[in-house]
Amino acid sequence: MHNIWEFFLQTLDASLLCAGLLLLKRLFLDKLSPRWQYGIWSLLALRLLIPVGLFGTYLVPSLAVTLEWGKAMAEKHLTSAYSAPYLPLHITAPLPILQGMPVSATDWLFALYAAGVCFFLLRTLFGYVRLRLLLQNGTEPDEAQQSVLEHVCSLYHLSSCRMVAVPNLPSSFVCGMLSPVLVVPSGEVLDEKVLLHELLHKRSFDPLQSVFWSVLRALHWCNPLLLYAIRRIGNDMESLCDQRVLELLEGEDRRDYGRILLSMTNERYPRAPGTSSLSNGGTNIARRIEAIVRFQTYPKGMALVSVCIVVLLLSASTIGIHPAEFTKTSFRTPPKPDSATWHQQMASARIRRCSTMAGAVDTFAKAILLQNPVYLAAVTPHVEQERWMEQWEQGVFTLSLPALPLSSHDTQYSLYNLHSLADTGNYEGLLVFQLEQLGNDGTSQTTLCTLPIRLKNQHGWTVQAQGVFQTIPPSPTQANDGNIALLPSMTYLAKGASGSIRLQEQLICNVNNQSPSSSQFGTMFVTSPSFDPIPKPDADFERTWYNTSFTYTFTGSEEERAAIHSVGFCYAPIFSNEEIPDFSGNGQLMSGNISSNSSTGTGSIHEVLYEDKTWDGILTNGGGGTTLDWKRLDKDLPLGYAVQIYFNGEPREVIKLLREVPS
Numbered sequence: 001m002h003n004i005w006e007f008f009l010q011t012l013d014a015s016l017l018c019a020g021l022l023l024l025k026r027l028f029l030d031k032l033s034p035r036w037q038y039g040i041w042s043l044l045a046l047r048l049l050i051p052v053g054l055f056g057t058y059l060v061p062s063l064a065v066t067l068e069w070g071k072a073m074a075e076k077h078l079t080s081a082y083s084a085p086y087l088p089l090h091i092t093a094p095l096p097i098l099q100g101m102p103v104s105a106t107d108w109l110f111a112l113y114a115a116g117v118c119f120f121l122l123r124t125l126f127g128y129v130r131l132r133l134l135l136q137n138g139t140e141p142d143e144a145q146q147s148v149l150e151h152v153c154s155l156y157h158l159s160s161c162r163m164v165a166v167p168n169l170p171s172s173f174v175c176g177m178l179s180p181v182l183v184v185p186s187g188e189v190l191d192e193k194v195l196l197h198e199l200l201h202k203r204s205f206d207p208l209q210s211v212f213w214s215v216l217r218a219l220h221w222c223n224p225l226l227l228y229a230i231r232r233i234g235n236d237m238e239s240l241c242d243q244r245v246l247e248l249l250e251g252e253d254r255r256d257y258g259r260i261l262l263s264m265t266n267e268r269y270p271r272a273p274g275t276s277s278l279s280n281g282g283t284n285i286a287r288r289i290e291a292i293v294r295f296q297t298y299p300k301g302m303a304l305v306s307v308c309i310v311v312l313l314l315s316a317s318t319i320g321i322h323p324a325e326f327t328k329t330s331f332r333t334p335p336k337p338d339s340a341t342w343h344q345q346m347a348s349a350r351i352r353r354c355s356t357m358a359g360a361v362d363t364f365a366k367a368i369l370l371q372n373p374v375y376l377a378a379v380t381p382h383v384e385q386e387r388w389m390e391q392w393e394q395g396v397f398t399l400s401l402p403a404l405p406l407s408s409h410d411t412q413y414s415l416y417n418l419h420s421l422a423d424t425g426n427y428e429g430l431l432v433f434q435l436e437q438l439g440n441d442g443t444s445q446t447t448l449c450t451l452p453i454r455l456k457n458q459h460g461w462t463v464q465a466q467g468v469f470q471t472i473p474p475s476p477t478q479a480n481d482g483n484i485a486l487l488p489s490m491t492y493l494a495k496g497a498s499g500s501i502r503l504q505e506q507l508i509c510n511v512n513n514q515s516p517s518s519s520q521f522g523t524m525f526v527t528s529p530s531f532d533p534i535p536k537p538d539a540d541f542e543r544t545w546y547n548t549s550f551t552y553t554f555t556g557s558e559e560e561r562a563a564i565h566s567v568g569f570c571y572a573p574i575f576s577n578e579e580i581p582d583f584s585g586n587g588q589l590m591s592g593n594i595s596s597n598s599s600t601g602t603g604s605i606h607e608v609l610y611e612d613k614t615w616d617g618i619l620t621n622g623g624g625g626t627t628l629d630w631k632r633l634d635k636d637l638p639l640g641y642a643v644q645i646y647f648n649g650e651p652r653e654v655i656k657l658l659r660e661v662p663s
Contacts, residue, residue: 001051002099003083004110005071006091011223012067013052013059018044018229024309034243034291036310038236043313044229048216051091056355056460061321064089068347078104086377086385088350090459094219113222120218124273128211131175131272138164141184148190149182155192156248158199173277174198177208193245193257200244201276206237214273239291241276246292258292261285346389349377353460354537357427360461362511363535364453365413365431368399375535379463381456399465401433401449412531415509416450417490427455428466429509430488445474450487489549492640492657498556499617501643503571503657504549512542550621552645567619568607568646574639574656583644583651607646 001007021044025037047059058064068089075085081103096114141149141163153160161174162181169185172194180202184190201207213230220226242261246254262285354360360379367375373392376399377385418429433449452466472487492503513532552569554561572581608619640658644651 001091001093001096003080004106004113005067005083006089007096007110007113009064009067009089010048010052010091010094011220011226012063014044014047014220015223015225016060016063017047018225021313022229022232024313028309034236034239038233038240040310040313041229041233041236043310045212045216046314048219048226049094051094053089053091053351056353057321059321061351064351065344065347068351069343072343072347074106075104078106080104080107082107082110084382084386086350086389087382088353088459096219116221117218120221121215124211124214124218127272128274131275135164135166135175135181135183138166138183139186141165142187145184145188145190148192149195152192152195152199156196156199158196158203161199161202171277172198173275174202174207175272175275177211177274180207191260193249193253193260196248197241197245198276200241204241204244206241206276207274209237210234210276211274235287237276239288242288242292258289261289261292345374346377349374350382350385352378352537353462354379355460356538356540357455357457357461358509358511358541359535359537359539360455360463361415361429361431361453361509362513362539363537364463365433366533366535368401368451369413369433370533371400378535378537379461381458381462381464384464399451401435401469412513416487417505417507418509419490419507421454425457429453429455432487447474448472448487489547494643494655494657495555496645496653496655498645498647498652499552499554501553501655501657502551503641503643506547508545508547509541510543510545511536511539548621550619552619552643554615554617554619561615561617564615564647565611566607566609566646566648567615568649569619569621569643570646571641571643571657574642576639580654581642583654607649 001010021040025040028036052058053064071083071089072085075083081100082098083106096110096117098111098114102108102111142165145165146163149160149163152158162179164181164183165186166183167186169183172182172184172190174180175183182195182198182202213233217227217230242257245257249257354363363375364379366372367379373389376388380388412434414432414434416430416432418427420427429452431451431453433451435447435449448471450470450472451468454464454466456462456464487506489504489506492501492505494501550569550571552567554564570583572583574581640656643655643657645653645655
């Protein structure tokens with residue numbers, strides 16, 4: 001947690017779960033055993049330890065959106081060191097982390113909270129260390145006390161531990177997390193049932209659990225509901241230990257155990273962290289006696305009910321629910337700046353980020369097409385949000401397509417030449433909008449608008465424009481899509497033992513932008529007549545299409561070249577520098593275009609025969625297109641290609657091509 005808003009989100013989310021658990025425990029108080037009553041608190045422990053929103057889900061999503069909204073409103077008027085108006089809430093750890101000196105009121109509030117955490121943690125540690133030092137002055141128990149301990153351990157098959165006698169103790173207790181010590185009153189006759197209770201605490205590592213809950217109490221020292229719940233947790237731990245004792249005792253021993261508890265109802269026994277004791281205060285003992293009265297009276301079949309309850313609560317508390325999608329906003333009428341709807345939807349967009357690269361590209365493109373600031377907020381890095389939100393509120397939107405006649409039904413987009421930036425985890429590509437227009441002769445013409453973009457994964461994918469729009473007008477001498485050839489390509493260069501290779505590629509990625517009622521799908525561009533204007537923040541690339549232009553230049557001697565009467569090649573993508581693709585099983589040498597295996601991208605062999613003339617040493621492939629089934633390019637974008645060269649029908653060498661320059 002880096003600011004007070006993240007703490008509010010973490011502690012309030014846990015409070016909602018805590019309130020639900022308290023209500024549930026009350027409803028099933030006389031129906032489910034102490035094992036369930038104590039075990040159900042593990043869900044609260046998970047909620048307190050797992051950062052809220054770590055998986056993009058929340059117990060109550062509207063709470064996260066409301067806090068994000070409140071943060072933006074408050075921080076707009078402050079200059080905080082720990083938070084910013086449009087920096088989305090993102091908790092990475094359940095501990096407070098201070099980053100520099102506090103500046104604003106919210107900074108000082110968070111610093112005060114962090115100081116409280118340190119104080120209570122130190123107090124917990126001091127109390128435990130002080131008790132351990134006091135126990136060093138304890139004496140060895142007498143033979144009678146040692147004999148009682150050995151008898152209890154032997155009778156109930158429990159492991160023994162070191163015992164220390166201390167004068168004026170109201171009751172025995174176990175102290176220690178890793179090396180527990182049994183502390184008993186000096187000179188008193190030990191009751192076997194009391195020792196049994198403490199040894200069962202030791203076997204269940206209850207002193208260690210006590211320290212764990214003390215740490216969580218320190219982390220949420222200012223939350224009264226959680227403080228109350230942690231006190232209840234200590235009592236439930238004792239009730240569970242009572243249950244274990246009663247399961248081992250029979251008849252009169254059980255009644256004696258109840259009488260021992262009754263004798264302690266007026267005692268006030270403060271417990272230090274890392275200890276466990278039969279006595280834990282009069283009010284708590286009264287609740288434990290009520291639980292003892294219910295011993296073995298729980299209805300049959302409730303074990304299955306308890307399992308079902310835990311499973312349902314586990315999924316709700318740890319998996320959670322995604323916030324309402326920002327795509328629910330009306331795409332035709334974006335909200336007015338500074339309206340309540342504006343701030344709510346902006347907060348939702350910052351919380352509900354895009355989980356995939358394709359989803360971010362789709363959201364960014366539709367933000368431009370529809371001039372929708374909510375969509376843009378979902379993919380804009382927080383460092384840029386304040387600037388463009390101020391521009392939008394002033395009626396200026398810098399990411400606008402050139403003034404061309406278009407509509408949402410005849411405007412499509414694709415992502416060209418997606419490639420990773422070395423050692424950064426970022427990607428770049430060219431966003432291409434395909435604008436359909438009617439020419440003077442009444443025919444449809446295609447104008448392309450291009451925008452270079454960069455993609456980053458910052459707790460959700462973001463998109464940044466890396467330049468300005470460039471327009472490629474319709475080509476008067478080529479077919480309708482002829483201007484696609486004017487778009488940039490990526491170049492791969494390599495040199496092998498027999499020659500050098502130059503490969504130029506256009507990698508084209510598409511998201512399926514059909515509306516749910518549409519069924520047609522294009523290849524290079526989505527050409528469905530029913531364009532879906534709603535962003536898909538979790539989308540994958542539906543298809544990946546690439547065009548290639550290949551040139552191989554032989555560098556051997558004239559004599560070697562004269563002996564070659566057929567030249568062929570086959571290429572496949574590679575995903576690591578050490579990878580060598582398997583070119584076996586590609587079929588016979590064949591003339592014609594390359595056909596691909598959609599799962600591997602390995603092409604069939606392309607061969608050129610020179611039976612009646614001498615090869616000039618240059619092999620070209622004027623172009624070809626292949627559709628690949630690469631859904632998640634943020635995970636498996638190829639680094640380059642490997643090319644298998646064939647001479648006279650026999651494989652000669654494999655040459656690896658790694659990208660050098662986008663041209």
